[in-house]
Amino acid sequence: MILHDRQAERVELERLVNGARDGLSGALVLRGAAGIGKTALLDHTVEAAADLQITVVAGVEAEQELGFAALHRLLLPFLGELGGLPAPQRHALETAFGMLAAPAPDRFLVGLAALTLLAGAAAERPLLAVCDDAQWVDRESLEVLAFVGRRLHAERIVLLFGVRDDDTVLASLSGLAELHVGGLPERDALALLTATIDGDLDRVVAARIVAETGGNPLAVREFARGVTAGDQLPFGGPRQLSHRLEARFLSQVRDLGSLTQTVLLVAAADATGDQHLVRQAVTLLVPGSEDAVDAAVEEAERSEHLYGGLRFRHPLIRSAVYGGATRAQRRRVHAALAAVTDPATDADQRAWHLASAAEGPDERVAAELEASAVRARERGGCLAQAALLHRAAELTAIGPRRNARLLAACGAALTAGAPHRAEELLDCLTADLGVPALDAQAMRLRGLLSVMLGRDGAVGLLLDAARILTKIDVEAARDTLLEALDASIVVAGSEEGASTLRVAQAALELPRVSSEPAVADRLLAAQATQVAVGYVPAVPRLSEALAAMRADAAEDGDAARWSLLCMITALDLWDGVALGACAQDYAASARRNGALRALLSALHGLATWELPRGHFAAAEAHFEEYVEVAKAIGTFPHFARPRHVMLHALRGEEAETMAAVAEQIGPGGDRRGGLSVQLARTALTVLHLGYGRYAEAQAAGDVIYEENPPHYGSLVLPDLVEAAVRNNDVAMAERALARLAERATASGTPWALGLLARSRALLADDEALYLEAIERLGSASLTTELARARLLYGEWLRRRRRRSDACDQLRIAYDLFATMGATAFAERTRLELRAGGERARARAVSSSHDLTPQEIRIARLAAGGATNQEIATALFISANTVEYHLRKVFRKLAIRSRRQLGRALPD
Structure with a gap:
């Protein structure tokens, strides 16, 4: 060529x-x-x-x-x-x-x-x-x-x-x-023009053709042929070029014989490329000998519109032929194609042809399309399901059945991750549905759309839908209320925050479905109690919900829908064991089932779990995989960014932390509600504590304390106690400690009680409390929190002039901070050591031999005994890519076998 x-x-x-x-x-x-x-x-x-x-x-x-x-x-x-x-x-x-x-x-x-x-x-x-x-x-x-x-x-x-x-x-x-790919440069367009025309062409005409076509090669060739044939040169510039080309192709087609035009139209309407099927349809439309059809196909091929196998030379020719036919002609062609399509082997194509042949509402054809939509859904083709249901609705008389099909199409589009298409379908509904179940379904879908598109009003729509469903379908109402709670927790904005209490109250008033509550029932009751009644009364229900979410094989059932709420529950209870177990189980299930959207929540949970454990490199690897998966599935931008902010804060990365905080809290710093906002403010408190800026740390924590959000409102309390004590605001420290004591005691986990002991020690001036905090946090393997406890204990010892004991604690804390990469806290500890008379050199953070996050993930899985194919399946890449990265890992770590990986990789 x-x-x-x-x-x-x-x-x-x-x-x-x-x-x-x-x-x-x-x-x-x-x-x-x-x-x-x-x-x-x-x-x-x-x-x-x-x-x-x-x-x-x-x-x-x-x-x-x-x-x-x-x-x-x-x-x-x-x-x-x-x-x-x-x-x-x-x-x-x-x-x-x-x-x-x-x-x-x-x-x-x-x-x-x-x-x-x-x-x-x-x-x-x-x-x-x-x-x-x-x-x-x-x-x-x-x-x-x-x-x-x-x-x-x-x-x-x-x-x-x-x-x-x-x-x-x-x-x-x-x-x-x-x-x-743009148009050809003038020189090359002229060369193509010269090669196309048999004979000389006036230079002015040639230049005009190149200019008119914008160097579009197809247009250059077609208009050159037109000039050679004596046609008038078209004008108008390249902006409507495709329409002008289609018009030219259509003009050429209409010069052909009527049977040839029929062959071309049937071929344009057919999607299979099956020559036998096209010939059968043509024969049905124009009864005659096979020889006549063969002659018509040969004429079409000689005209260069078709080439072997009844394929069009260019898509514009197909669209010109199909678009140039009248509606009646197209309907006749589709009816013929439907008649010759075997319903036993290609029912979906037949249904689509029948729909294209219909002149108006036709319930029989609509029902066939609906059956095709079921088959599409069973194959996982949710967008195809949406398209088929939409066409079925178009063939349905105005009324509840039409609206029901449109709503089902919208739901399929949402499941497929196409909210804009779903919104178009919703906009096709009649203004007043008049059927409570349909009204509720429409509200629910609009609410879910708003969540996906980051719009306000999602919670109110979902709540209104749930109230209608309570009288019709209690299970659907329960799920809708869970969706509303999920939205109110995740979405930032004052309107959403105010709606959370109303959702919780509605959930507590919901009738029980059965004597044995399902996982969703337990989770809804627990979350609603926490929001509407309070943290302490909710703890037993929260613990029950966590246990249900962790039951055998729960992650492979309906519970997977609520994995985000599950991990939030574990974090609110300071239950690191449950958080880690849920994140691991639900991530493994998502990988097995290819549920990458569900995997995003689990990855965020895994990263969050690794932070208090001091495994910052592992947390970063999970965050990076989150980004990769989000990009791989084409997630909307506002869902494609994980919340790195706490990792940046713990590492002391000030610029990165402040940028993430600004993005999540908003330009004015006054956005309310939403996990991301509370997390950003907590991270800001931690960042300032690391740098010893206690007044700034307290200011950030005070905002969360005053708002007292039901979710993520407890995490800042131990940080706020520390900031207020160091800022000499004893009254604020005591208020924060009182709230922390109430909640940590109710929770009773080692994490909660360890943080409580550490916070009490700051105000009680009691060495035993520091030792209790160190023992509890150490036994729970919460290395980040343990290092902070040792730092505070070392600071307390130095102020008691017990320099040797202080240096012992501070050296351990310093090594822990430096190893995990908490640079600001490490520097704060180093300065404390120096104040105690010990010269401690700043240590560089371990680099893991410059392994990329992807290489770390692959290496850890390989070290655990996974085969290349198992790693590929887990990470949604190919086994070849796994082998490629492992070779790089071996080279960077200077090892030769998988057996050496466990020793060579950092914790």
């Missing part, structure tokens, strides 16, 4: 292909206008990569609502190797493709399966996978392939996308490298 110019694009594509030959991978999105040359570049790359394995798929406009259709076509050459996949991945892919009847898999488990399958094929020979016209690829396939592209590293795979400048589609491909 001869390409004019495109030197920069070809260099980049060649670099990727050569990288695959050398053992690496890469993904690239070629974006640009219709006809600009994306397909030509992709075809050129395919020709240049003849030594690679190649699989190609192109989006088809009529197929874009059929979930996983494009993915199936792309992976078709490799499906014979499905048996080699780990069982969960194999089952996920088989279910998505309708090969297995099983519960709907998570889309990202399908993505991991696709990655593993492609990586296995590439192990034999490098692989080039091409997805052209991605704007017409079904969204499930597109998001799976985008996920694969974001996880590629060392598999010998190149994944290329060709896509028009479509913001929605490009958003699905966010995070992948992009290359914008």
